[in-house]
Amino acid sequence: MLYNTDAIVIRTVRYGETHAILTLLTPEGRVSAMAKSALKPQSRLAAGARLCAQGTYFIYQGSGLGNIQQVEVTASRRRLHEDLESAAYAAYFCDLVFAAAPERPVGDPAMYRQFSALLDALAARPEDSALLARVFETKICYWLGVSPDWRFCIRCHTPLVKGYRYHMGEGGFVCSACATTSDSNLSYAVPSSTAKILYLFERTSIEKLGRLDISAATSRALTQTLYYQLTDFGGLYLKSRDVLNQLLDVFDRKDGESG
Numbered sequence: 001m002l003y004n005t006d007a008i009v010i011r012t013v014r015y016g017e018t019h020a021i022l023t024l025l026t027p028e029g030r031v032s033a034m035a036k037s038a039l040k041p042q043s044r045l046a047a048g049a050r051l052c053a054q055g056t057y058f059i060y061q062g063s064g065l066g067n068i069q070q071v072e073v074t075a076s077r078r079r080l081h082e083d084l085e086s087a088a089y090a091a092y093f094c095d096l097v098f099a100a101a102p103e104r105p106v107g108d109p110a111m112y113r114q115f116s117a118l119l120d121a122l123a124a125r126p127e128d129s130a131l132l133a134r135v136f137e138t139k140i141c142y143w144l145g146v147s148p149d150w151r152f153c154i155r156c157h158t159p160l161v162k163g164y165r166y167h168m169g170e171g172g173f174v175c176s177a178c179a180t181t182s183d184s185n186l187s188y189a190v191p192s193s194t195a196k197i198l199y200l201f202e203r204t205s206i207e208k209l210g211r212l213d214i215s216a217a218t219s220r221a222l223t224q225t226l227y228y229q230l231t232d233f234g235g236l237y238l239k240s241r242d243v244l245n246q247l248l249d250v251f252d253r254k255d256g257e258s259g
């Protein structure tokens with residue numbers, strides 16, 4: 001059976017000397033397929049076999065792994081490969097969406113649209129990379145089903161106003177009335193806007209995200225909170241995240257602070 005689908009390359013694995021096994025994110029979920037000879041520079045599949053390339057993929061599906069017959073590339077996103085920091089962010093985003101996307105055909109078209117918009121934003125506004133990372137991490141937590149309702153205390157469910165803490169053992173915010181002294185080793189205070197911003201990140205589509213003025217302290221709280229949520233609750237310990245962090249260290253950037 002031959003079919004075609006819109007897709008974005010989210011993983012490439014070399015197979016033999018010249019072949020590549022691609023994992024594609026499609027509106028219906030993720031699917032892996034072989035791109036024969038794609039690693040030969042003159043291959044007509046070469047442009048469509050690079051990470052973050054997007055287009056229409058024509059796939060022959062037999063009983064096993066499908067074979068990519070043809071690609072009509074609509075966005076090669078070359079810019080994401082030319083800059084080291086953007087490439088590190090892009091690789092991290094691909095790993096995140098790989099972890100969250102179900103296999104075809106039960107995927108979420110919104111995930112595909114958001115991921116496409118994310119890569120476009122990363123290429124167009126590299127100065128917003130850290131912000132885009134926090135927004136996408138928030139959405140990944142939601143898709144993985146490991147987000148509490150960020151607006152409320154996870155114990156008494158009252159709306160959070162200020163003086164609340166992130167609880168590393170329970171994966172959410174506890175209000176000042178609920179936090180006991182025994183929780184203090186397992187929790188940390190966050191700025192009062194943190195919960196509202198996470199709720200906003202979860203709900204706002206990336207295309208509509210405007211400029212946001214987030215303080216350095218809130219940025220740090222967002223970075224730290226999302227990190228615990230993705231690792232301890234989402235189970236995502238990603239090498240690409242470590243690589244990104246090392247790179248940001250080299251450039252003396254604190255992850256979570258933009259610019």
Ligand SMILES: [Zn+2]
Binds near residue numbers: 154156158176177178
């Ligand atoms: Zn409470």
